[in-house]
Structure formats: C-alpha cells, structure tokens
Amino acid sequence: MSDATAQGFEDQGSDSRLSACPACDVAPIAMRIAQEKARKDEVILSLPGIHCATCITDIERALNNHPGVDSARVNLTLRRVTVKAPGLGADDLIPVVERAGYEALELDPSALSSTAADRKGRDLLMRTGVAGFAMMNVMLLSVAVWSGAEGATRDLFHMVSAMIALPTIAFAGQPFFANARRGLRHGKVVMDFPISLALILASGMSLYETMNSGRHAYFDGVVTLCFFLLIGRYLDYRTRAVARSAAEELTALEVPRAFRITDTGEELVPVAALVPGDLIRIRPGSRVPADGRITSGESEIDRSLLTGESLPVVAAPGTMLSAGEVNLTGLLTVRVTAAGRDSSLAQLTELVANAESARGRYTTLAQQASALYTPIVHIVAFGSFLGWMIHAGDLRMAVNVAAAVLIITCPCALGLAVPAVMTAASGRLFRKGLLIKDATALERLSEVDTVIFDKTGTLTMGTPQLVDPDVLPVEHRPVALALTEGSSHPLSRALAHALATQGVTAVTLERVTEVPGHGVEGLWQGQPVRIGRADWIGAAPGQGRVASTWLRIADLPPIRLEFEDRMRPGAEEAVAGLRRAGCRVMLLSGDTQTAVADIAGRLGIAEWRAGVTPVDKAEAVTGLGAQGARILMVGDGLNDTAALAAAHVAISPASALDAARVASDIVLMGTDLRPVPEALAVARSARKRIKENFNISFGYNIFAVPIAILGFATPLIAALAMSLSSICVTLNALRLR
Amino acid sequence: MSIVAILIPVTLLLGGLGLAAFVWSLMRQQYEDPKGDAERILSSEWDDHPKP
Numbered sequence: 016m017s018d019a020t021a022q023g024f025e026d027q028g029s030d031s032r033l034s035a036c037p038a039c040d041v042a043p044i045a046m047r048i049a050q051e052k053a054r055k056d057e058v059i060l061s062l063p064g065i066h067c068a069t070c071i072t073d074i075e076r077a078l079n080n081h082p083g084v085d086s087a088r089v090n091l092t093l094r095r096v097t098v099k100a101p102g103l104g105a106d107d108l109i110p111v112v113e114r115a116g117y118e119a120l121e122l123d124p125s126a127l128s129s130t131a132a133d134r135k136g137r138d139l140l141m142r143t144g145v146a147g148f149a150m151m152n153v154m155l156l157s158v159a160v161w162s163g164a165e166g167a168t169r170d171l172f173h174m175v176s177a178m179i180a181l182p183t184i185a186f187a188g189q190p191f192f193a194n195a196r197r198g199l200r201h202g203k204v205v206m207d208f209p210i211s212l213a214l215i216l217a218s219g220m221s222l223y224e225t226m227n228s229g230r231h232a233y234f235d236g237v238v239t240l241c242f243f244l245l246i247g248r249y250l251d252y253r254t255r256a257v258a259r260s261a262a263e264e265l266t267a268l269e270v271p272r273a274f275r276i277t278d279t280g281e282e283l284v285p286v287a288a289l290v291p292g293d294l295i296r297i298r299p300g301s302r303v304p305a306d307g308r309i310t311s312g313e314s315e316i317d318r319s320l321l322t323g324e325s326l327p328v329v330a331a332p333g334t335m336l337s338a339g340e341v342n343l344t345g346l347l348t349v350r351v352t353a354a355g356r357d358s359s360l361a362q363l364t365e366l367v368a369n370a371e372s373a374r375g376r377y378t379t380l381a382q383q384a385s386a387l388y389t390p391i392v393h394i395v396a397f398g399s400f401l402g403w404m405i406h407a408g409d410l411r412m413a414v415n416v417a418a419a420v421l422i423i424t425c426p427c428a429l430g431l432a433v434p435a436v437m438t439a440a441s442g443r444l445f446r447k448g449l450l451i452k453d454a455t456a457l458e459r460l461s462e463v464d465t466v467i468f469d470k471t472g473t474l475t476m477g478t479p480q481l482v483d484p485d486v487l488p489v490e491h492r493p494v495a496l497a498l499t500e501g502s503s504h505p506l507s508r509a510l511a512h513a514l515a516t517q518g519v520t521a522v523t524l525e526r527v528t529e530v531p532g533h534g535v536e537g538l539w540q541g542q543p544v545r546i547g548r549a550d551w552i553g554a555a556p557g558q559g560r561v562a563s564t565w566l567r568i569a570d571l572p573p574i575r576l577e578f579e580d581r582m583r584p585g586a587e588e589a590v591a592g593l594r595r596a597g598c599r600v601m602l603l604s605g606d607t608q609t610a611v612a613d614i615a616g617r618l619g620i621a622e623w624r625a626g627v628t629p630v631d632k633a634e635a636v637t638g639l640g641a642q643g644a645r646i647l648m649v650g651d652g653l654n655d656t657a658a659l660a661a662a663h664v665a666i667s668p669a670s671a672l673d674a675a676r677v678a679s680d681i682v683l684m685g686t687d688l689r690p691v692p693e694a695l696a697v698a699r700s701a702r703k704r705i706k707e708n709f710n711i712s713f714g715y716n717i718f719a720v721p722i723a724i725l726g727f728a729t730p731l732i733a734a735l736a737m738s739l740s741s742i743c744v745t746l747n748a749l750r751l752r
Numbered sequence: 753m754s755i756v757a758i759l760i761p762v763t764l765l766l767g768g769l770g771l772a773a774f775v776w777s778l779m780r781q782q783y784e785d786p787k788g789d790a791e792r793i794l795s796s797e798w799d800d801h802p803k804p
Binding site: 067068069089091093133137148155168171 | 756760763764767768770771775778781783784785786787788791792793794795797
C-alpha cells in the first residue's frame with residue numbers, strides 16, 4: 016500500500032497519461048523530431064510473430080549477413096529487433112526479415128522511451144539486490160544472537176550487523192526517503208513517511224544499543240523491512256513498465272509522416288514539421304496528417320474515427336479535412352490550415368483535460384487505508400513512548416519501545432498487499448489481451464455499474480460486409496470481382512473479399528479506371544461495366560438504411576448491393592456478460608438513427624442514442640456520473656475521446672486513434688470484445704483480494720502491536736511476524752493468477 | 753570463538769562476491785530479455801566457437 020500511495024503521488028507529475036499539457040500528450044509528435052537525430056543509425060523493428068530460438072537465430076543471421084548492417088540483436092521479451100546499420104532505413108531492412116520468413120513492422124524509435132524506464136527499473140532492482148544481500152548476512156549473524164549469544168560475542172555480532180545494515184539503509188532506503196521528502200514539501204504525510212521514520216529511528220536506536228552493549232538491536236528487522244518493501248515497489252514498477260512499453264509500441268507503429276510538395280518535387284517529412292500553408296499530398300488509404308482544405312483531386316473520406324459515421328463522405332476541392340480522417344479512393348492535394356497542436360485534435364483536448372482532473376483525484380483503497388493508518392501509527396508509537404516515560408521514567412527504554420512499535424507496525428505486508436495483487440491481476444489480463452495502462456484502473460473498474468459503448472469501430476469492426484451475396488447473379492460475379500479488386504474503397508474491398516472467399520476468379524477487363532468519389536468502370540468483352548454510386552451508374556438512389564453500391568453491366572438493369580457494418584466478434588457475449596455482472600449497458604453513437612437502432616436491436620441494448628456529437632457524449636457521461644453512476648466507457652474514435660476521459664474508467668481497442676488510447680486506462684489488444692466482462696470480473700476479485708490482504712496485515716498488527724507496546728517485542732518476534740505476514744499476503748495475491 | 757574472526761570476513765567476502773556478480777550482470781544489461789536468453793541457449797549457432 017505504501018507503494019501505491021507514494022507512486023500515485025509521484026505519478027501526478029511524471030506519468031504518461033494526460034497531465035499538465037494535454038496537447039503535448041495527444042500530439043506527442045513534436046518531441047519526436049528532436050530525438051530523431053539522436054538515434055539515426057538505429058532501426059527498431061517490431062516482430063509480432065517470433066516465439067522461439069530458431070526465430071532469433073534466423074532473423075539475426077539474415078540481418079547480420081545483409082551488407083551495411085553492423086549488428087542486429089533480437090529481444091524476444093519485447094518481440095523487437097534493434098539493428099545498427101548506418102545509412103540503412105526500415106524500408107531496406109523489412110524485406111530482409113520478410114525473406115527470412117517473418118513479419119516485420121517499423122517502429123518509431125523516438126516514441127519508445129524504454130531507455131529511461133529501464134534505468135529506473137535497474138536502479139530499483141539494484142537496491143533490492145543490495146538489501147537482499149545485507150538481509151541474508153545480517154540474518155545469519157542474528158541467528159546467533161537469537162539462540163543466546165551473550166556479552167562480547169553479541170556486541171561483536173551487533174557491530175558487524177551495524178556495519179552492513181547502516182550503509183545498506185542509506186543506499187536502499189533512498190526511494191522511501193525521497194518520496195517522504197517530496198510528500199512533506201507538498202504538505203502531505205505520505206505512506207513513505209512512517210516507513211522512513213521507522214527505518215531511521217530503528218537504525219539509530221539499534222546503533223545506540225550496540226554501542227552501549229544493549230540486548231536488542233533491530234538491524235535484521237530494518238533490513239528485512241527494506242528488502243520486502245523494495246520487492247513490492249519493483250513489482251509495482253514492472254507491472255506498469257510492461258503495460259507502458261506495449262502501449263508505446265502501439266504508438267510507435269504509426270510512424271507519422273507526410274508527403275510535402277515543394278518546388279523541387281515531393282519530400283517525405285515528419286508530420287510535426289508541417290506548418291500552415293504547406294501543400295501536402297494524401298495518397299489513397301492513408302490518414303490525413305493535418306487539418307486542411309482540398310486544392311485538387313476528388314475522393315471519398317472515411318470519418319468514422321472522428322464522428323462515428325460509418326459511411327464515407329465525398330470530398331472535392333474546397334472540402335475541409337481534419338487530421339485523423341482516412342482518404343479512401345483518390346489522390347488529394349491539400350493546403351494545410353492547421354497542424355500539430357492547432358489541429359482539430361487540440362480542440363478536443365480542453366474537454367479531455369477538464370475531465371481528466373476529476374479522475375486524477377480518485378482515492379485508491381491504499382490511499383484510504385494509508386490516510387487511516389499513518390496517524391494511528393504515529394499516535395500509538397508516541398503514546399507508548401509517553402506511557403513508558405511516565406511509567407518507568409527511563410528515556411532509553413521508552414525510545415526502544417517506540418522504535419519497536421514503529422518497526423512492527425511498519426507496513427511491510429501492506430507494501431506488498433497492493434502491488435502483488437496488481438501484478439497477478441494485470442498479468443492475467445495481459446494474457447487475455449488487455450493492457451492496463453493506469454495504476455488505479457483496475458480498482459476503478461471494479462466499481463463500475465454502467466457501461467457505455469460507442470458503435471462504429473467498437474461494437475462493430477468499422478468495416479462493411481456484403482449483406483446478401485445472392486443478389487448478384489453468378490455469371491456477373493467474376494466481373495464484379497475484377498472491377499473491385501484494385502480499389503481501396505471499403506465497399507470495394509468488402510465485395511472483393513466476399514467474392515474471393517466464394518472461390519470466384521476474376522475475368523480480364525480492359526481499361527479499368529477508378530473515378531474518385533464515384534466508382535470504378537471498365538470494358539468487359541467490349542461492353543462498359545461500372546460499379547459505384549447510384550447517380551453515377553444512372554440508377555434511382557433508393558431509400559438506403561445501409562451503405563450500398565450499384566453494379567451495371569452493359570445495358571442490363573443495375574443491381575443494388577447492400578452492405579452492413581460487421582459486428583466485432585464477441586460483442587454479443589460481452590454485452591450479455593456485462594449485463595449478467597449487473598451492469599446497465601448503453602450505446603451512444605454519432606451514426607444515423609437506423610444504423611444504431613439495428614446494432615442495438617441485435618445486441619439487445621435497450622438504451623441507445625444516435626447522432627450524438629462528441630460534446631453530447633461527454634455531457635451524457637458527466638451527467639450520469641453526477642447522478643452517482645460509475646461509468647465504463649468503451650470507445651475508439653476522436654469523438655469518444657472526451658467521453659473516455661470523463662468516464663470513471665475507459666477502455667479502447669488497439670485499432671483506436673492514438674488520442675483515444677491516451678485518454679483510456681485499458682487497451683484491448685485483440686479484435687474480440689469478450690475480455691471486457693472478464694476484465695470486470697478480474698478487477699472485482701482483485702479488489703476483494705486487496706481488502707483481504709489489508710485484513711491479514713491489520714490482523715497481524717492487532718496481534719503484534721500489544722506485544723510491542725508492553726515492551727516484550729524482541730527482534731526475533733519482529734522478524735518472524737514480518738516475514739510470515741508478507742508471505743501470507745503474497746500467496747493470497749497469487750490465487751488470482 | 754576466535755574462529756569467528758576468520759569466519760565473519762569470509763562470509764562477508766563470499767556474500768560480497770555474489771553481490772558484485774549481481775551488480776555486474778545488471779550493468780551488462782543481462783535482465784533486458786529474460787525470455788530470449790532462455791531460448792538462445794537452445795540454439796546451436798555458436799556451439800563450436802564463440803561469437804566474434
């Protein structure tokens with residue numbers, strides 16, 4: 016518990032979540048260029064498919080044999096390879112790995128802050144190692160004292176213990192001292208304060224006793240305490256480091272680049288280098304890097320991540336584009352109007368920042384317990400000091416008892432209680448494909464009673480699917496496939512996919528051309544064939560509740576093909592599971608009435624709203640929150656970002672926009688939605704375990720504190736009680752796995 | 753009991769050696785990829801001679 020408190024305190028300034036400057040977090044690209052030069056010679060590739068020794072040697076051999084590569088080292092834990100190759104880029108190296116038979120993806124090295132994080136982890140591990148070494152040696156010496164060493168032997172053993180323990184405490188206790196100091200500077204008594212006090216007071220008292228040939232020295236207790244607490248802290252750190260590095264990898268997979276048109280031609284530049292007035296070229300299938308106005312070209316734009324609309328919109332010269340939209344069919348030239356922090360991304364960050372501060376004020380169980388515990392410990396210790404002063408009038412005795420009380424009550428088991436449970440729970444969820452990004456996310460999740468889903472991209476895949484392939488006569492299918500094969504329009508891709516899986520082989524067409532914003536046309540056996548929008552085909556644009564396209568072959572009547580958004584796998588089970596867990600399930604979407612009603616009906620969600628703007632979504636979430644509901648928001652788009660940040664806890668799929676992932680606490684790695692109710696169940700049992708662990712620790716204190724106050728505590732009792740309660744707490748936490 | 757005068761330094765020295773080895777391995781970044789290192793030993797790549 017000390018860890019969670021202290022770390023929570025520390026994190027307010029340094030965590031990767033939105034904090035002081037939301038714009039910097041939502042658009043972290045600005046910092047990237049600064050770092051880009053530093054690691055120019057190093058290329059980092061993500062290798063999602065590797066799993067064994069052969070994979071490692073294959074990839075390393077292939078890369079090391081490639082001319083120009085200095086060295087290549089695979090990291091299996093992170094599934095990455097770091098290649099030192101001056102002058103070579105990811106584009107040169109990816110084919111080398113692919114020829115060896117493995118999938119490789121480029122990672123943006125500046126989005127990975129692993130080195131700084133590693134240093135902190137190594138630092139903690141080193142302190143833990145030193146404390147462990149000291150603990151073992153001091154314990155060996157203590158065994159002699161416990162079994163009855165007397166006189167000069169005991170003094171000698173105490174002295175040797177002091178020589179080992181004092182430098183160890185000074186070195187290994189640093190994290191606690193630093194946190195306690197930082198807390199005091201902010202006028203708060205954090206959990207690390209009683210820890211530091213116990214460490215310092217008990218060491219000082221034991222040193223005094225040693226010099227005066229006293230019977231009891233608590234060096235063993237002090238060092239053990241330090242060791243156990245450091246283990247708790249390291250576990251806590253590791254859990255979050257793993258989640259953070261995976262979350263960073265998601266960000267790093269989207270290397271933000273843009274094609275800028277200059278007098279000399281086109282150049283590839285980082286998005287952060289764009290300024291208003293630049294002309295950029297946006298290729299079909301790529302994401303719009305900055306806000307701007309189209310100067311030339313025609314296309315269709317997928318706005319689903321920004322507004323939740325599942326149907327593409329036509330774009331022509333003059334149309335305004337926002338960063339984050341996806342260009343579908345035609346090549347566009349865009350004049351940038353706002354880039355980086357001024358882009359439309361930033362307009363939402365103010366909403367995000369307001370909501371975020373509310374979540375930052377969340378008090379964890381550990382903090383609640385700490386607020387209760389810290390004053391009691393100090394009162395009890397000071398009370399027993401006063402009691403012994405009045406009763407016996409012996410200062411040395413009184414200080415001895417006070418120090419014994421502090422060291423016995425010191426939250427050794429409490430320090431492990433929360434991190435051990437969190438490590439076990441997030442490890443289990445990580446295997447299910449859930450990344451816990453925030454330290455308090457699991458606790459907040461366990462309190463959830465209302466779940467709000469976004470539709471496009473969350474409950475659905477955000478990609479259309481052909482409703483009924485049978486409307487297309489068998490003899491026309493090869494033509495349809497030939498027309499749609501080459502297009503990157505989502506409807507074309509859906510049709511081509513549906514036909515290809517039926518085993519249709521394409522016929523050969525002549526003069527196939529894609530008319531951006533309209534469709535594809537070609538010549539089949541000398542006759543014109545077209546697929547595309549109704550008005551372009553020459554058909555009556557019928558009442559469409561779903562996305563549709565038309566196919567016309569020569570002079571035959573046009574055939575209407577209907578598409579619907581595909582449901583995410585596991586969506587039904589997820590909704591049913593959440594309802595079984597006692598949650599109220601709602602659906603808020605920016606899409607049209609009919610599309611939302613359809614999905615809500617199929618999933619059995621009674622409460623739904625369509626055509627909701629981002630601001631409405633956030634207000635709905637805040638409104639329900641004000642009524643006392645604990646909301647879990649599941650969303651993926653920019654239009655959800657404010658609502659995600661306003662909710663009690665937020666989950667976004669890995670396919671979500673970067674900004675949405677930043678605003679959420681948990682990232683869903685796979686496409687399946689089933690882990691969501693499972694996460695809820697794990698979070699609830701984790702909360703139960705944490706409470707049990709607190710009870711174990713408090714129970715042990717109730718037993719041991721009276722012994723300490725009455726002056727019967729010996730270093731042996733302290734050491735035994737401390738180890739036993741720590742082991743109990745850890746075993747209880749491991750039951751979660 | 754004079755044996756203690758020898759035993760204690762010896763214990764400390766041996767423990768210190770262990771600690772030094774731990775710190776060395778930490779500094780050499782041997783805890784960066786525990787999963788990979790567990791697999792690497794199975795590869796016969798550098799069995800005949802060490803990696804240059």
